[in-house]
Amino acid sequence: MPIKETIPMEQQQGWLWDQYQTTVPMSTYLLAFVISDFGYLKATTKGDVLFKTWAKESVLYQATYAHQVGPAILDHFAVYFNQSYPLPKLDQIAVAGFPAGAMENWGLVTYGEPVLLYDSAVSTPINKFYVVAFVAHELAHQWFGNLVTPRWWTDIWLNEGFASYIEFIGMQSVEPSWKVMELFLDLKLQSVMHNDDVQSSHPVRIEVNHPNEITQIFDRITYSKGSTIIRMMNHFLTEAVFRHGLSTYLDAFKYNNAEQDDLWRHLTEAAHEACTLPANLTVKTIMDTWTLQMGYPVIKVERSADGTSAAVSQGGGGGQAVSSLHLTSLSRWPRQERFLLVKDDNSDDTHDYKWWVPLTYTGQDQPDFSQTQTKVYLSMAFNGKSGIGKQDSSRVFTAVAGNDAGRTLAWSYLRTNWKRIYDYFGGKAKPGLISTATKDFNTEQHLKEVMAFKEERGAELSAASRTIDQAIEKTKSNMAWMKRNHNTITAWLQNEGYTVHLKSA
């Protein structure tokens, strides 16, 4: 906290007494003091936080880059978490001979000189990458770790996994041209698979009873696998749901501590509210299989001989084959096999490994590689064994189709499975599904697709034939509206200083 006042000490010539403002409720491990004659760079963030970057006077110029990205990342996180940074100031300081990479003390982040200082004349691009990665990581901790602390060391992965994922969000915000979310796959996901493919790996969440065990868990499983499964969660829940769940979680537990089940509960609530998870499925059910057991499953995708369909299976054969390119699923498969680099036939590991696997796919007809939300809900919605009653199927479909990320997916599913859905409802068409999936269509491609659908499905459309005509007309009128207004609105927004781009549905 900032100094409240400095007063000379009575009867002690040359001594001063500093009094600081009262801290917010916090963990003791986050308290730090620094006494130095360092120089600093100063800025005020948009959130009105006094931000200083400190280093030895002789190398202060090398702190410029860290000081440029730090305040911007702090502002970005406050928006991302929908929770402002709670202290009036933040200092970051480069310390020579610092034993760890950096430490996220609340409001006074300490770094080793090599990870905070950057000199464009002599440093390499990878040095620059690490400066922003470290700054973003430690600033992410100001929320994940500092504002909400794990209840016990067992849940330390919530700190480190989150900071390791969120650091990429922070980097992306200040260095968008680096495309760091793509680097994530190489640096975190693929690399940690090598740590997790041995018998002696350990679950992300692990019992901790002795101080020695604390040191041991600060490893790649905690950091990299933790961040990787958080990324998976972001993808299957969708970005909006993920952020909303994080925000209510941070708000509910701020200045306090929590464990992973608390986070699962908040994310589940957000997902059920937005209908990105079926009502009978929780985040805990899925994520416990990734945090409480080690390893990861073997998944096989086999293309059919004619190349028009694929089958997905897990483990030692006998998996579930699925028809056409519409692979399912987020389901718990009967036989699963943990991937091991070398199998030890004498292993005494009798654990029955099973994972919930969110799966999505794309094909030539819909080459949308940014769509990562799992397709499970659709597959489950029109299947009598899914646990979702017939009366609720349309609601599940509507929830997916009503969501920006889900719309393309819903339409693609509908086009391919119309006959199956038609039969499922006893030979009755469901016009509402068409109008929901197509309601925001506004491009030439959309129009072509809806017209092709009408052509292909002629006889099976029955009661939906009028709806398909309406969808065609509506698409045409949306296209006309876009043609008339798109450029004007874009120009107006740009004039007003927004970089927002209008997006076709």
Ligand SMILES: [Zn+2]
């Ligand atoms: Zn950390």
